[in-house]
Amino acid sequence: MLELAGGFSALFAPWPFLYLVGGFLLGLLFGAIPGLTATLAIALLLPFTFGMEVTNALIMVMGIYMAGIYAGSITGITLNIPGAPSGAITSIDGHALMKKGHGAQALSLDAFASSVGGMIGALVLMMLAQPISQLALLFRTPEKFSLVLLAVVTVTIVSRGSLWRATIAMTLGLMISTVGIDPMVPKGRFDFGSYHLVEGIGLLPAVIGLFAICELLVQAATPARNAMGVAVAELPRLRHRDFIPDFRIIREIGAFLYLKSSVIGVLIGMLPGGGAAMASFIAYAEAKRTAKRPEAFGDGSHEGLAASESANNAMCGGAIIPLLTMGIPGDAVTAIIFGVLLIHGLVPGPGLLVDHTATIAPMFAALFVASAFVMVSVVAFGPFYLRLARINRGMLYAFIALVSMAGVYASSFSGFQMWMALAIGIFAFALRRFDYPVVPMLMGVILGPYLEEFLRRSLIVSKGDPTIFVTSPFSLLFLLLTLVFIWLLRLRPSARAGSTG
Amino acid sequence: MTGIARPNGQAIFALVLLVLTSVYSSQIFKLGLPFENGVEPGASFLPIVLSAIMYVGALRILLVELRRGRAETADARPQSDTVPAVTVLGPLVVIAATALFAYGLERVGYFVAAGAYTFVVALYFNFEDSGRPVYALVLSAITALAVTLFGWAFFVWLFELTLPGWNL
Numbered sequence: 001m002l003e004l005a006g007g008f009s010a011l012f013a014p015w016p017f018l019y020l021v022g023g024f025l026l027g028l029l030f031g032a033i034p035g036l037t038a039t040l041a042i043a044l045l046l047p048f049t050f051g052m053e054v055t056n057a058l059i060m061v062m063g064i065y066m067a068g069i070y071a072g073s074i075t076g077i078t079l080n081i082p083g084a085p086s087g088a089i090t091s092i093d094g095h096a097l098m099k100k101g102h103g104a105q106a107l108s109l110d111a112f113a114s115s116v117g118g119m120i121g122a123l124v125l126m127m128l129a130q131p132i133s134q135l136a137l138l139f140r141t142p143e144k145f146s147l148v149l150l151a152v153v154t155v156t157i158v159s160r161g162s163l164w165r166a167t168i169a170m171t172l173g174l175m176i177s178t179v180g181i182d183p184m185v186p187k188g189r190f191d192f193g194s195y196h197l198v199e200g201i202g203l204l205p206a207v208i209g210l211f212a213i214c215e216l217l218v219q220a221a222t223p224a225r226n227a228m229g230v231a232v233a234e235l236p237r238l239r240h241r242d243f244i245p246d247f248r249i250i251r252e253i254g255a256f257l258y259l260k261s262s263v264i265g266v267l268i269g270m271l272p273g274g275g276a277a278m279a280s281f282i283a284y285a286e287a288k289r290t291a292k293r294p295e296a297f298g299d300g301s302h303e304g305l306a307a308s309e310s311a312n313n314a315m316c317g318g319a320i321i322p323l324l325t326m327g328i329p330g331d332a333v334t335a336i337i338f339g340v341l342l343i344h345g346l347v348p349g350p351g352l353l354v355d356h357t358a359t360i361a362p363m364f365a366a367l368f369v370a371s372a373f374v375m376v377s378v379v380a381f382g383p384f385y386l387r388l389a390r391i392n393r394g395m396l397y398a399f400i401a402l403v404s405m406a407g408v409y410a411s412s413f414s415g416f417q418m419w420m421a422l423a424i425g426i427f428a429f430a431l432r433r434f435d436y437p438v439v440p441m442l443m444g445v446i447l448g449p450y451l452e453e454f455l456r457r458s459l460i461v462s463k464g465d466p467t468i469f470v471t472s473p474f475s476l477l478f479l480l481l482t483l484v485f486i487w488l489l490r491l492r493p494s495a496r497a498g499s500t501g
Numbered sequence: 502m503t504g505i506a507r508p509n510g511q512a513i514f515a516l517v518l519l520v521l522t523s524v525y526s527s528q529i530f531k532l533g534l535p536f537e538n539g540v541e542p543g544a545s546f547l548p549i550v551l552s553a554i555m556y557v558g559a560l561r562i563l564l565v566e567l568r569r570g571r572a573e574t575a576d577a578r579p580q581s582d583t584v585p586a587v588t589v590l591g592p593l594v595v596i597a598a599t600a601l602f603a604y605g606l607e608r609v610g611y612f613v614a615a616g617a618y619t620f621v622v623a624l625y626f627n628f629e630d631s632g633r634p635v636y637a638l639v640l641s642a643i644t645a646l647a648v649t650l651f652g653w654a655f656f657v658w659l660f661e662l663t664l665p666g667w668n669l
Contacts, residue, residue: 047662048655048656048660048662050660050662051659051660051661051662052660162562164558164561164562165562167554167558168518168554168555168558168559168562171551171554171555171558172518172555174547174551175525175548175551175555178547178548178551182544184544185544187532187544189528189532189544189548190525190528190548192528213599216595216599216622217591217592217595217596219626220587220591220592220594220595220625220626221587221588221589221591221592222579222587222591223579223580223581223582223584223587223629224581224626224629224630225582392627392640392644393626393627393630394622394623394624394625394626394627394630394637394640394641394644395623395644395647395648396626397622397623397626398618398619398620398622398623398626398641398644398645398648399619399648399651399652401595401598401599401602401618401619401622402615402618402619402648402649402652403652403655405599405602405603405606405618406606406611406615406652406656406664407656409606409664410656410662410663410664411662413663415603415606415607418602418603418606419603422596422599422600422603425599426596429592430514430517434510434511434514435511451547452547455542455546455547456541456542456546456547459540459541459542460541460542463540463541464536464539464540464541464542
């Protein structure tokens with residue numbers, strides 16, 4: 001814990017701090033603009049990380065992550081168009097407050113809740129990371145396989161819409177991961193005679209294709225009037241001090257609600273596939289269940305706003321825990337962070353914190369400090385937030401297009417990788433057009449090699465006996481958890497929906 | 502609402518997935534038996550499992566969509582005031598521009614390729630948004646110049662990555 005706290009001193013050196021501020025501002029911009037997300041911002045950053053020190057890259061990613069999740073609620077409150085899915089629940093009460101003329105207060109309460117949630121999430125991360133890493137060091141190959149399987153299954157079943165489509169998306173990702181050299185024997189697979197494919201399909205073109213190129217195509221298919229929303233109603237001129245939160249309202253909301261919602265956010269974040277949208281929804285539902293005036297929820301409830309925002313920013317710290325301690329990314333953002341670590345030769349997993357504490361500690365500190373920035377940012381930029389949704393689309397998407405494609409080339413020196421990014425982007429666009437989720441596909445690409453290696457190693461050790469996966473207590477626990485999640489997240493809701501017609 | 506309409510091509514897309522799976526599966530025979538020595542899983546083991554999942558999943562979707570028919574799967578696509586068939590034409594413009602950039606970067610260099618690429622992308626979005634050709638042309642030219650220079654400054658000066666500057 002003390003070693004991790006030492007990350008603060010490293011963070012406050014000039015360059016790391018500038019990277020944090022830069023990442024935070026980038027995340028704020030991308031989170032607040034409808035259609036753009038923190039995931040896209042981090043995906044675009046990926047090529048640049050080749051030219052950065054890994055600590056600075058991780059610090060910048062943390063700034064983007066925290067700011068992007070928070071900023072998803074800004075246009076949700078001001079325009080009722082969430083900049084990202086994480087802001088959808090906050091928009092319900094936030095926009096209701098806006099319509100009542102309390103827009104500045106809604107934005108400041110939103111930022112305060114995000115700050116509190118983000119800080120609690122970062123503190124939990126600092127407290128739990130090392131103990132969980134120590135525990136994870138005990139995992140052998142069968143346990144690792146069951147853990148990766150848990151992540152693969154959970155990410156698939158929590159996807160919205162058809163389970164079959166999510167399964168296909170995940171399977172496509174796993175198929176992509178099998179292209180290239182076999183993980184166990186030096187033999188090329190699925191290369192179709194191309195020396196480019198013998199190396200496999202890189203993470204960079206996969207991330208850029210799935211998120212940047214695909215988003216570019218989605219936006220090109222979306223008329224401007226549908227993408228950017230309607231003109232904002234005339235509002236009184238707001239000053240910076242209007243965005244300082246009213247502490248009387250914060251006392252009314254109560255410290256317990258902030259704490260409870262943040263803990264929910266952390267726990268949901270630790271669950272593979274959990275994500276900010278689910279965290280804010282569950283915390284909101286729990287706050288409404290225990291509220292003195294549940295009827296106010298949906299009509300400008302301060303408690304509802306605080307619950308959803310505390311939870312979705314606390315989720316950031318929670319989502320980092322399984323990534324760094326067990327090597328399991330739970331969502332698209334942590335999957336890309338996984339890529340950043342791999343690019344720099346660091347393998348996420350139990351050994352990471354033991355062997356590279358000095359590299360990772362500033363990342364934790366960055367998450368905490370970025371949470372504090374959220375509160376500062378609303379006072380500094382609050383009066384400008386109303387204009388964010390009006391940014392010129394031509395400039396925005398020309399920038400995204402160039403950074404994506406030139407980024408792939410600059411970091412790989414390969415024209416083939418650019419073509420691969422374009423091909424994956426077109427395929428991902430087709431998937432989205434036909435209601436297939438793309439996040440499971442990315443998770444398949446990332447987790448596929450580990451799933452296959454651990455499966456095959458385990459079966460080689462057991463001489464083909466699959467009971468090796470149920471004779472180890474941890475492995476059995478992960479398999480049972482997988483079944484419990486399938487029951488809780490898919491079978492039970494389907495049964496309830498069926499019984500209520 | 503985004504421009505992603507769900508046309509009645511769900512069944513066709515499931516067919517495309519089946520074809521892709523067949524192309525993938527055709528390589529499995531080169532990888533040997535799924536279990537070497539009768540017990541140890543080999544290079545073809547996981548690909549066989551994945552192909553089976555794909556065939557079952559895509560076939561199920563295909564059958565459901567064929568049973569559902571065209572009328573139930575069709576829904577309204579967003580319309581643009583300025584670009585006809587925006588849901589098709591828009592992505593095609595961006596795909597063509599991106600493909601030209603990928604083709605041209607090593608041949609004509611960053612400045613020409615990036616300038617043209619950002620100009621076309623900006624022009625499409627600006628024209629779709631405003632419907633004013635001259636305004637869109639001028640704004641897109643300024644955008645292309647600014648984004649191209651910004652990209653060079655970012656990639657080459659700040660992050661010291663390498664791009665081919667002028668290859669003409």
